[in-house]
Amino acid sequence: MNLIIDIGNTFTKVAITEGYEVAFIDRFEVLSIERLEDILKKFSPSKGIVSAVGRKDDAFFERLKQYLPIIELDNNTLLPITNQYKTPETLGRDRIAVAVAANYLYPSDDLLVIDAGTAITYDLITNKAQYIGGAISPGIALRYKSLNQHTANLPLLSGIQSIFMVGTNTVECIESGVLNGVIGEIEYFIDRYKEMYPNIKVVFTGGDANFFVNKLKNSIFVVQNLVIIGLNRILEFNAKH
Incomplete structure (x- = not known):
């Protein structure tokens, strides 16, 4: 079994995988070492991987390493795909993970991975397992928060x-602008990527992914826990190399 820890912008996810x-x-707003120790005792994973999009508690993870071998995902970690990003040191760990996961699940396809969470990220992976780049919005x-913080009277x-x-009314107008705006943006990106890669497969993940299932004219594949799948794939790849 493997221990997967994904420290995101809002929550920390902890997963145990068996095979794939x-x-x-x-998921936790704050993950205590005591809660993590309970999980370790219950499942007894043999190795683990940590991915942090922001700062992590070094003391916490030094203690974690006393329990099992841990690798931390960074721009020097071996990957089962080729990273062609011009500044790999600035590439978000979550973006690396979803790219690896999508390529693992659909290795023969050109892929556009859309991760709809705190930020909406768009990532392109070719059918030759090459990560190219994408977009962030x-x-x-x-x-919602931006409208509230940068205007005088709009509610959050x-x-x-x-x-x-x-x-x-004002609430409905905000919802119309934000939600229809996001849908229009996503449709635009999908259409433009299809011009470049006509057979591209669109893979959706993230906390807001289910909202878009029936609202896009383009066909999409929703895959939950794509970051976890990708981190597990990276861990297994490094265990063999």
Whole structure:
């Protein structure tokens, strides 16, 4: 069994995988070493990987290394895909992970991976296992927050409630602008990528992914826990090399 720790912008996810199956997963706003020790005692993983998009608690992970071998994903970690990003040291760990996962799941396809979370990321992986790059834009919650913080009277919305084309009050107008704006942006990116790669497969993941399933004209494949799948793949790849 493997221990997978994904430290994101909002939550920390902890997963246990057996082979390439996710046997356990949970998320925490704050992950204590005591809670992690409980998970380790229950599942007894033999190795692990940590991915952090921001700063991590070094003392916490030094203690974790007392329990099992741990690798930390960075731009020097061996990958099962070729990274052609011009500044690999600045590439988000979560973007690396979803690219690896998508290529593992669909190795014969050109892929556009859209991760709809705190930020919306777009990542291109060719059918030759080459990671090219993509785009980053604000996620739904960030757009709501920006309108609230940078205007005088607009309320802060949270979550995804309803979607209107013509809002008849301020809340509906914000929802219309933000949600229809995100949908339009995503459709635009998919259409442009299809011009470059006509047979491209679109893979969706992230906390807001399910919202888009029936709202896009383009066909998409929603895959939950894509970051976890990718981190597990990277861990197994490094164990063999």
